[in-house]
Amino acid sequence: MTxxxxxxxxxxxxxxxxxxxxxxxxxxVAIPGYQVPFASREMPMPYGWGTxxxxxxxxxxxxxxxxxxxxxxxxxxxxxxxxRAFFANVANVAVTTKTAEATVIQTRHRxxxxxxxxxxxxxxxxxxxxxxxFLEPRETETRIMHALEEYGLMHVKLYEDIAKNGxxxxxxxxxxxxxxxxxMDPSPIPKFDNPKMDDCPALQLFGAGREQRIxxxxxxxxxxxxxxxxxxxxxxxxxxPCGLCGxxxxxxxxxxxxxxxGRLYACSDTDYCEERRMAGHSGPAL
Amino acid sequence: xxxxxxxxxAKGVTKHYGARTGCEDxxxxxxxxxxxxxVGESGSGKTTLLNGLSCxxxxxxxxxxxxxxxxxxxxLASLTEAERRFLMRTDWGFVHxxxxxGLRMRVSAGANIGERMMAVGVRxxxxxxxxxDDWLTRVEINAGRIDENPASFSGGMxxxxxxxxxxxxxxxxxxxxxxxxxxxxxxxxxxLDLLRALVGEMGLSAILVTHDLAVARLLSHRMMVMKDGxxxxxxxTDRVLDxxxxxxxxxxxxxxxxx
Numbered sequence: 001m002t003x004x005x006x007x008x009x010x011x012x013x014x015x016x017x018x019x020x021x022x023x024x025x026x027x028x029v030a031i032p033g034y035q036v037p038f039a040s041r042e043m044p045m046p047y048g049w050g051t052x053x054x055x056x057x058x059x060x061x062x063x064x065x066x067x068x069x070x071x072x073x074x075x076x077x078x079x080x081x082x083x084r085a086f087f088a089n090v091a092n093v094a095v096t097t098k099t100a101e102a103t104v105i106q107t108r109h110r111x112x113x114x115x116x117x118x119x120x121x122x123x124x125x126x127x128x129x130x131x132x133x134f135l136e137p138r139e140t141e142t143r144i145m146h147a148l149e150e151y152g153l154m155h156v157k158l159y160e161d162i163a164k165n166g167x168x169x170x171x172x173x174x175x176x177x178x179x180x181x182x183x184m185d186p187s188p189i190p191k192f193d194n195p196k197m198d199d200c201p202a203l204q205l206f207g208a209g210r211e212q213r214i215x216x217x218x219x220x221x222x223x224x225x226x227x228x229x230x231x232x233x234x235x236x237x238x239x240x241p242c243g244l245c246g247x248x249x250x251x252x253x254x255x256x257x258x259x260x261x262g263r264l265y266a267c268s269d270t271d272y273c274e275e276r277r278m279a280g281h282s283g284p285a286l
Numbered sequence: 287x288x289x290x291x292x293x294x295x296a297k298g299v300t301k302h303y304g305a306r307t308g309c310e311d312x313x314x315x316x317x318x319x320x321x322x323x324x325v326g327e328s329g330s331g332k333t334t335l336l337n338g339l340s341c342x343x344x345x346x347x348x349x350x351x352x353x354x355x356x357x358x359x360x361x362l363a364s365l366t367e368a369e370r371r372f373l374m375r376t377d378w379g380f381v382h383x384x385x386x387x388g389l390r391m392r393v394s395a396g397a398n399i400g401e402r403m404m405a406v407g408v409r410x411x412x413x414x415x416x417x418x419d420d421w422l423t424r425v426e427i428n429a430g431r432i433d434e435n436p437a438s439f440s441g442g443m444x445x446x447x448x449x450x451x452x453x454x455x456x457x458x459x460x461x462x463x464x465x466x467x468x469x470x471x472x473x474x475x476x477x478l479d480l481l482r483a484l485v486g487e488m489g490l491s492a493i494l495v496t497h498d499l500a501v502a503r504l505l506s507h508r509m510m511v512m513k514d515g516x517x518x519x520x521x522x523t524d525r526v527l528d529x530x531x532x533x534x535x536x537x538x539x540x541x542x543x544x545x
Contacts, residue, residue, distance in 0.1 A: 135390075135393075144367070144371075148367065148368045148371060150371065150405065152401060152402075152404040152405030152406070152407075153401070153404075153405075155404040155409070156390070156393055156397050156400070156401050156404055157393075159393075159396070159397045159400055159404065159411065159414065160393050160394060160397050162411055163394050163396055163397065163415075163432070163433045164394070164433065227409075228409050228410060228411040229409050229410045229411075230410055230411050230412050231411050
């Protein structure tokens with residue numbers, strides 16, 4: 001770096017830190033679904049705002065990459081806008097809102113509706129990486145449980161769901177089994193997105209900054225959502241199309257439009273919705 | 287498997303806590319279907335012995351061998367952690383004095399009973415629930431409370447639930463640490479009745495730690511009396527209680543209140 005500017009390295013983190021994180025990522029890719037500890041750094045944002053995802057993105061992004069950032073599917077909410085601006089600043093990379101154009105997509109709690117392709121990397125922001133946490137508070141114990149593949153407890157949770165609600169009421173952060181081995185928390189994406197993780201051609205990386213864990217799903221990995229034989233896994237279904245673009249079979253947000261009970265149901269993936277409207281589709285609300 | 291081969295063999299089991307002695311040089315054999323009571327006053331090393339035998343505490347010395355379901359006798363210390371944990375949640379049961387230690391207090395009674403089934407791969411909700419229902423009835427808990435958390439249960443119900451949760455996997459050996467401790471006398475009596483019936487019906491072996499000689503008399507076939515970490519007397523329960531030989535046992539027996 002030259003000049004009198006503060007000496008930021010490309011993409012904010014110094015090269016040694018990136019090396020350390022890349023090593024964790026490589027290990028995570030080699031053992032799909034296994035949580036690799038890493039020395040998470042302080043980032044210029046509070047925990048819970050995606051410090052894990054940002055560190056993963058900073059470690060894998062190169063000058064030729066095109067970055068897209070989404071927050072609950074949307075390109076223009078606070079978290080997405082500020083992280084996108086952050087990388088435009090510190091890495092000077094091209095940014096986009098179009099899923100198809102991006103090479104790196106950092107996401108908070110959604111997988112884009114447009115199918116991902118080979119060569120793309122999806123980086124998830126993860127608040128609590130341990131799927132067994134709420135049933136077993138001891139980290140020493142959950143590690144042994146992962147090591148010995150003792151996952152009965154995960155079904156105790158699903159059992160409780162059915163016993164209390166008549167169906168599996170977990171709708172997000174729905175536990176999955178990765179390539180028949182590790183049980184993994186897919187971060188709080190709606191379970192609607194779980195099937196998209198299975199056999200996905202893109203690389204999926206998960207970063208938890210506060211909890212200091214990185215895990216990964218390499219391309220074309222088998223992902224199964226846990227369930228019971230007599231209560232099989234099912235995704236959410238919507239009884240209406242998107243109000244703006246008329247899309248069906250997508251994840252919808254409920255938007256309050258007035259104080260007289262008015263509601264708009266629209267695609268949570270804003271890019272997908274816009275593309276469809278540009279292509280001439282329109283929904284019942286327009 | 288024939289009943290003339292011991293299920294569990296303890297040889298010179300010793301546990302020291304630094305310079306202090308937990309238990310010292312305890313040896314015995316436990317046969318299938320047999321209930322062995324370990325009695326003695328507080329601090330005599332009963333619970334240490336129980337924890338040592340059940341792999342919950344690493345031993346300082348001695349060896350515990352267990353006959354697995356396939357008939358082979360294995361040294362417990364040589365089992366892998368995976369094997370040991372599998373044994374603990376299938377072939378063994380452990381009933382704690384305080385049911386909160388042995389139950390998951392934040393999940394329902396049904397899930398507490400179903401946990402062992404799910405741990406060995408049962409993935410059918412209907413079957414798990416049916417079994418839980420059945421076990422609640424067997425331990426005399428109203429099946430209508432299957433979806434309630436044990437936190438809303440009385441002490442006696444919690445203890446019965448803990449027993450059901452352990453027995454659902456049809457263990458061959460159950461460790462019990464003062465199972466009737468902390469319960470009032472009438473509840474104790476019902477629990478003892480229940481335990482006796484279940485143990486007989488399922489052909490369980492058990493090692494029962496208690497300071498209550500009446501509990502030992504009701505449940506056990508054989509008895510070991512411990513004092514200061516050592517076994518001072520051992521024999522058939524009725525023999526030990528009716529004809530105690532060691533002065534300490536005589537003292538114990540003599541100190542039972544006659545009503």
